[in-house]
Amino acid sequence: QVQLVESGGGLVQAGGSLRLSCAASGRTFKMYAMGWFRQAPGKEREFVAAISWGGASTYYADSVKGRFTISRDNAKTTVYLQMNSLKPEDTAVYYCAADPPPYGSSWYPNSYDYWGQGTQVTVSS
Numbered sequence: 001q002v003q004l005v006e007s008g009g010g011l012v013q014a015g016g017s018l019r020l021s022c023a024a025s026g027r028t029f030k031m032y033a034m035g036w037f038r039q040a041p042g043k044e045r046e047f048v049a050a051i052s053w054g055g056a057s058t059y060y061a062d063s064v065k066g067r068f069t070i071s072r073d074n075a076k077t078t079v080y081l082q083m084n085s086l087k088p089e090d091t092a093v094y095y096c097a098a099d100p101p102p103y104g105s106s107w108y109p110n111s112y113d114y115w116g117q118g119t120q121v122t123v124s125s
Contacts, residue, residue: 002026002114004096009119012086016123020081022096022116029077030054032114033099035106036070036081038092038121048094049081050106059106064090086123093118 008020020036035050049070050059058070069082079096097112104111 002029002032002098004098004114004116006094006096006116006119009094009121011122011124014087014123014125016086017082017084018086018121020083020094020096020119020121022079022081024077024079024098026077028100029098030074031101033103033106034070034072034079035097035099035112036079036094037097037109038090038094039118040092043092045095045109047107047109050099051079053101053103083121086121088123088125090121091123092121094121 003025005023012018031053033053036048037045038048039045047061049068051070051072055072067085072079095118096116098114099112
C-alpha cells in the first residue's frame with residue numbers, strides 16, 4: 001500500500017513554469033514505476049509522463065515532449081514533474097500514480113494501482 005500526495009500546482013501565465021511534486025509513503029516506493037496523468041474538464045484522463053522504478057527510463061506524451069521532465073528521488077520517496085513553456089491547453093488537474101511490479105504499460109491508467117488526489121494547474125493566455 002502506498003499513499004500519494006501531489007503539490008505544486010497553481011496559476012501561471014503561458015510560457016511560465018511549474019514543478020509538481022508527488023510525495024509517497026511506504027518503504028516500497030523504490031520498486032514502483034511512477035506516472036503523471038492529467039484530466040481537463042469534460043475530457044478523459046490522459047497520460048503525461050512516466051518513469052521506471054530506478055529512473056533509468058522515462059516516457060512522455062507527444063504533447064509535452066521537450067517541455068516537461070519527470071524525475072524521481074527514491075531517497076525522498078518523491079517524484080517530480082518539471083513543466084516549462086506551459087500552454088493554456090496544459091490546464092488540467094494533474095495526478096500522480098504508482099504502478100507496482102509486475103509493471104503494466106506506462107501509458108494506460110489501468111496499469112496503476114495507486115493515485116493521488118490531484119493538483120490543479122491553470123495556465124492563462
